[in-house]
Amino acid sequence: MLIRRADLERIASGTVTLAFRRWTRPTVKAGTRLRTAIGVVEIVSVVPIGDDDVSEDEAAAAGFPSRERLFRDLRAGEGRTLHRIALRFAGADPREGLRRDDALGADDLADLAAALARLDRAARDGAWTMATLEIIRLRPETRAADLAGALGRSTPDFKRDVRKLKELGLTESLDLGYRLSPRGYAALDRLAAARSERG
Missing domain, CATH: 1.10.10.10 (Winged helix-like DNA-binding domain superfamily/Winged helix DNA-binding domain)
Structure with missing residues (x-):
């Protein structure tokens, strides 16, 4: 799961706590710990959802100013399911x-x-x-x-x-x-x- 540097920095500061991806199958699962440029990011949960399940507050928690901007950013494609990924900064890279x-x-x-x-x-x-x-x-x-x-x-x-x-x-x-x-x-x-x- 790739995460942009700007989003990594906001995860480290606690201002971003969610991510959304359209996947044919999830590339991470709850408990996965990703070593990134800013340290370790832990995947707390991965839940398949529908587009209507995303609120404005959740879009903001993913670092977007609105749901509309979030959906413009999401990858499209046949057979892809939207997933809500809760994540947190888990400390420095050991x-x-x-x-x-x-x-x-x-x-x-x-x-x-x-x-x-x-x-x-x-x-x-x-x-x-x-x-x-x-x-x-x-x-x-x-x-x-x-x-x-x-x-x-x-x-x-x-x-x-x-x-x-x-x-x-x-x-x-x-x-x-x-x-x-x-x-x-x-x-x-x-x-x-x-x-x-x-x-």
Whole structure:
């Protein structure tokens, strides 16, 4: 479920508490927690409704000045049902704290090395984690397509893999491209040093 940045900010402030979507089938369910640019948004409920069930107050709670503007904004299409989605801001993205944590003990480093090795083993095109971290370190704020091309990879595959590194707290997404997090810098330096020592 995509949410516009302006709406995310109003969800965080508590001024937007509803969203409306026309779906052939819901893409979220109650209890889903979405990690977004402003933190975690929790889906409280998802209810199929008719157009007549939407009040002016609900349109306002979804960030629209009127029902008319809300319905102009909704996606149309055959077989789509209107859904009312109640949502709330559920706090900061837990990865934020992880990204800032660059005090890697021996156990932390071993866990990261094992996680990266698993990702490399699972890749059909061979190991990619260290090369991806290194190119992001060398070329922050560079378009994903350019980084992917430099590594001889497709852009969708590259973006998918960077998201895996982000889950480990090693990278951060920017308006343009990526950068290593403090944890990513520390991990890359220490893992590279460990590999050099092993020869």
